[in-house]
Amino acid sequence: MSTSTTPSPKKVNRLGLEVLNYKGSKTTLCAGCGHNAISERIVECFYELGVEPYKVAKFSGIGCSSKSPAYFLGMSHGFNGVHGRMPAIATGAMLAKRDLLGLGVTGDGDTASIGIGQFMHLVRRNLPLIYVIENNGVYGLTKGQFSATADIGSKLKTGTLNDLPPFDCCALALKWGATFVARSFSGDKKQLQAILKAAIAHKGLSVIDVISPCVTFNDHDGSTKSYSYMKDHEEALHELDFVPFFEDIAVEIPEGEVMDVPMHDGSRLRIRKLERDYNPTNKLSALAALEEAEAKGEVLTGVLYVNTGKPTFLETLNMTEEPLATLPESRVRPPQAVLDEVMEELR
Amino acid sequence: MSTLEVSPAEPSSGQSDHSVINDFSIQVATVNGSGSQTANTVLMRAIFQMGIPVSGKNMFPSNIAGLPTWFTIRASKHGYIGRRKEIDFLVAMNPETAREDVMKLDSGAAVVYDEPLKLDALRSDLHFYPVPFDKLVGPVCPEAKLRKLVRNMIYDGVVAQLLDIDMQEVRKALVKQFGKKKAKAAELNWGAAQAGFEYSAKTFTKTDPFRVERMNATAGKIIIDGNAACALGAMFAGVTVVTWYPITPSSSLVEQLIGYLRRFRHDADGKATYAVVQAEDELASIGMAIGAGWAGARSMTATAGPGISLMSEFIGLGYYAETPVVVFDVERVGPSTGLPTRTQQGDLLSVALLSHGDTKHPMFFPKSPEECFSMAIEAFDFAEQFQTPVFVMTDLDLGMNNWMADPFEYPKKPIRRGKVLTAEDLEKLGGFARYKDVDGDGVGYRTLPGTNHPAASYFTRGSGHNEKAQYTEREDDYIHNMDRLAHKFETMRRHVPAPEIHDAPGAKIGFIACGTSDYAVRESCDQLRNEYDITASYLRLKAYPFTGEMTDFIRRHDRVYVVDQNRDGQLLGLMRLELDAGLIAKLRSVRYYGGLPLDARTITDEIVRQEGK
Numbered sequence: 001m002s003t004s005t006t007p008s009p010k011k012v013n014r015l016g017l018e019v020l021n022y023k024g025s026k027t028t029l030c031a032g033c034g035h036n037a038i039s040e041r042i043v044e045c046f047y048e049l050g051v052e053p054y055k056v057a058k059f060s061g062i063g064c065s066s067k068s069p070a071y072f073l074g075m076s077h078g079f080n081g082v083h084g085r086m087p088a089i090a091t092g093a094m095l096a097k098r099d100l101l102g103l104g105v106t107g108d109g110d111t112a113s114i115g116i117g118q119f120m121h122l123v124r125r126n127l128p129l130i131y132v133i134e135n136n137g138v139y140g141l142t143k144g145q146f147s148a149t150a151d152i153g154s155k156l157k158t159g160t161l162n163d164l165p166p167f168d169c170c171a172l173a174l175k176w177g178a179t180f181v182a183r184s185f186s187g188d189k190k191q192l193q194a195i196l197k198a199a200i201a202h203k204g205l206s207v208i209d210v211i212s213p214c215v216t217f218n219d220h221d222g223s224t225k226s227y228s229y230m231k232d233h234e235e236a237l238h239e240l241d242f243v244p245f246f247e248d249i250a251v252e253i254p255e256g257e258v259m260d261v262p263m264h265d266g267s268r269l270r271i272r273k274l275e276r277d278y279n280p281t282n283k284l285s286a287l288a289a290l291e292e293a294e295a296k297g298e299v300l301t302g303v304l305y306v307n308t309g310k311p312t313f314l315e316t317l318n319m320t321e322e323p324l325a326t327l328p329e330s331r332v333r334p335p336q337a338v339l340d341e342v343m344e345e346l347r
Numbered sequence: 348m349s350t351l352e353v354s355p356a357e358p359s360s361g362q363s364d365h366s367v368i369n370d371f372s373i374q375v376a377t378v379n380g381s382g383s384q385t386a387n388t389v390l391m392r393a394i395f396q397m398g399i400p401v402s403g404k405n406m407f408p409s410n411i412a413g414l415p416t417w418f419t420i421r422a423s424k425h426g427y428i429g430r431r432k433e434i435d436f437l438v439a440m441n442p443e444t445a446r447e448d449v450m451k452l453d454s455g456a457a458v459v460y461d462e463p464l465k466l467d468a469l470r471s472d473l474h475f476y477p478v479p480f481d482k483l484v485g486p487v488c489p490e491a492k493l494r495k496l497v498r499n500m501i502y503d504g505v506v507a508q509l510l511d512i513d514m515q516e517v518r519k520a521l522v523k524q525f526g527k528k529k530a531k532a533a534e535l536n537w538g539a540a541q542a543g544f545e546y547s548a549k550t551f552t553k554t555d556p557f558r559v560e561r562m563n564a565t566a567g568k569i570i571i572d573g574n575a576a577c578a579l580g581a582m583f584a585g586v587t588v589v590t591w592y593p594i595t596p597s598s599s600l601v602e603q604l605i606g607y608l609r610r611f612r613h614d615a616d617g618k619a620t621y622a623v624v625q626a627e628d629e630l631a632s633i634g635m636a637i638g639a640g641w642a643g644a645r646s647m648t649a650t651a652g653p654g655i656s657l658m659s660e661f662i663g664l665g666y667y668a669e670t671p672v673v674v675f676d677v678e679r680v681g682p683s684t685g686l687p688t689r690t691q692q693g694d695l696l697s698v699a700l701l702s703h704g705d706t707k708h709p710m711f712f713p714k715s716p717e718e719c720f721s722m723a724i725e726a727f728d729f730a731e732q733f734q735t736p737v738f739v740m741t742d743l744d745l746g747m748n749n750w751m752a753d754p755f756e757y758p759k760k761p762i763r764r765g766k767v768l769t770a771e772d773l774e775k776l777g778g779f780a781r782y783k784d785v786d787g788d789g790v791g792y793r794t795l796p797g798t799n800h801p802a803a804s805y806f807t808r809g810s811g812h813n814e815k816a817q818y819t820e821r822e823d824d825y826i827h828n829m830d831r832l833a834h835k836f837e838t839m840r841r842h843v844p845a846p847e848i849h850d851a852p853g854a855k856i857g858f859i860a861c862g863t864s865d866y867a868v869r870e871s872c873d874q875l876r877n878e879y880d881i882t883a884s885y886l887r888l889k890a891y892p893f894t895g896e897m898t899d900f901i902r903r904h905d906r907v908y909v910v911d912q913n914r915d916g917q918l919l920g921l922m923r924l925e926l927d928a929g930l931i932a933k934l935r936s937v938r939y940y941g942g943l944p945l946d947a948r949t950i951t952d953e954i955v956r957q958e959g960k
Contacts, residue, residue: 021801054803057642057796070806070818077796079641080808081634084665088626088634095588095622095635096644097797118634121627229906241718320618324587325643325795329762331620332585332645334611342579342607343754347570 014050016061024074034186034212061086065107065134068315086117087122096325102129123176125313135212137225144217173207194240201263237302241270353830369424371435380412387418392520398562402428409687429866430944457555474555487538504543507939573745576716578604580723588646596743597649597677629654640672643795649675663702671730677746689942690743692912710891712861731765744944765815770800778802781816791834843890857884860910870947
């Protein structure tokens, strides 16, 4: 793996690691599945930013999306838990080892149906975690049932109609107090990369709802989660670039056209204006924009909201800086004198 | 005003003839939310301070204020601290239950009661002491709104006078109860206790036989509830992540743990060496604890039956993915919501086999605060050593009642973190396979996330996996892994705490029990010997999986009575799963499931019935 002595012909990142070091095992998802594209973006982003793989912990629930952490960052620990409860596992692991970079991958069934409660509380806590929802509006692994983000009026192969409106995970996360909310499309390579990189730099919870078409069960005409629908109806809020902290590019930007959001680690999320004026630090305008887009049948993508000031869950707990998991006995078992003191009080 | 109304047909005349010293139970019947807990604790503590073995059991409703509650204090010179069915001395403060409380008493019992209740008309074979509480409380508590709370302290004074409890011990207990910060409240209550004492002294001629005499059987002992003892055990075990959801009767375990952690587990810079998170439900609390255990923390949660049901799925993941976690189950009466404030050993079977598929989990059965402390520490070591969820099974009786105990012993052995490979280990080994049985004990080696080595990572999953933690649906991989897990369970069998055995010479019958059944079983053994000439041996289980000692014990006896505090004989059922038919044929069942702490007489009567005596 090391390339220190002889010059390597291979391309490496700032840690000297090749992109190969960020890959996982071969995917077992369907060819053309949006999730595979997301896995590729994750590999690229972690490689390009030079994140130490051993410092990353991957978490997932159950479903097609939740299988995918096996397909990227093979040198990182991963925990594929139970359906809808990835947030609990991630929370526990981050409590134990606060120096980890947590990456959660989930689906719309995992998050919006069975796991909506845990999702809600995860958002409320602002756990430091990248939370990617691979949203295809359908249960793939159990062969095509509706999830809570399925379109109203959509039809199963059996003829069953979905009578219920979909949850908008971004709008819900905004309402619950999320500090980073973005929506993207698995087919939008550049935008998804910028969002994932910004999420890596964000110190709190990043909720990223990625429309990720299911080629087997939900890519048909009439589905709002199909490739063709997204090609026609994706409405980007802005053009995104990510300037990592280790790249000091000072280019003069014309006033009013570009906004730089400084991230916790010194990186910058560079937002270039398209048609509209959109300020991603205003929660109300984010909610309004989502409502308007929904009414027009558009899928609004980009960084909807970012708040870099709110303390994370781990910061509110007043824990020691060192990870709790590896504190030595001398710091976790009080001395005999403490036991004696307590016993005396109970006499 | 009131003159003593002695029942005409009194059974025990004059106290001098046959005094009953240090061997009776007092029951105080009040309404919950009336502040009676303080008065009751002070009374219990005063007796304890006089050196007399004592126990206190609170029978309270699942309610904040206004429903009946009973507190029973048992003083026993023999050291029996289990519940006693018979009440000798009743303090009747609750108009709603007073009549029934009095009618249930055995002949010869004494009754201190609120005068307007006129209970003396109900029976002629009891000793009645009417006290005008409302009249007495006015002068000692000028502030009207506090009277409801102070009123109860008056009966402490009356009872102290009637039972010869040293008032200086009452005062000492009061000061202890209120602490230095609430000296004013302590003084107010002391005034009330004195008023009760004086009233009793000048009004009553004692006719009942019950009284206390100083002993020296409690020197050096402490009074503590099992939940606090578990909490202390967890803290000295070095717990680092505590995730929980409130549920009776386990809430006070975590609440007291939080209190101790705040006092004793902060670094010099004020930073905590622990995290406590109140989760949104039990699904989350166990999930967080498992996530933390996976990442290397000493993690725990505490719950009761309904929480156990909710945790079922995650416990299966913990078992199969092999993550350490400690679960304290303070059992209460089920099924469903059941009787939330009553005690039962109702979760034994469900916990042993919690979750779908083939799962088995180790359980520890503490019977006392001392064992709550030591077994909590052992449970954390055990969970990491065997990389699996470990259950510490207590119950409401142990968890929420006050118990006399010996001071806890500081752990002698260092913390055991189990088989965890560091980056240096990996450098030497070159790699590892997470679920490979390298040492032949069924326990693989694990790495923690964040280990800086290219070979450190593995993928944890609840789906089928091979030795390298890779996904598999192969028949041979699956069977191989499940057999290793079974083998690991067999290794645990050799490492769980061994049972405590009392072999009675020549005994044909034996008892097997666990946890708080111990007090009633031991007292019952004495009753059987003294009253029926039946000798019985006794084996107290301290853990599941059961050990060879249990099998040998059954072999040595003709009949073995398995004592269960549940309807279906769950402990017996669990034994049936492991024993061969010949031994199963020797097993008999003794069950109690009324929600109160098990008492000796219930067992004794049942043995006599089954033995045909």
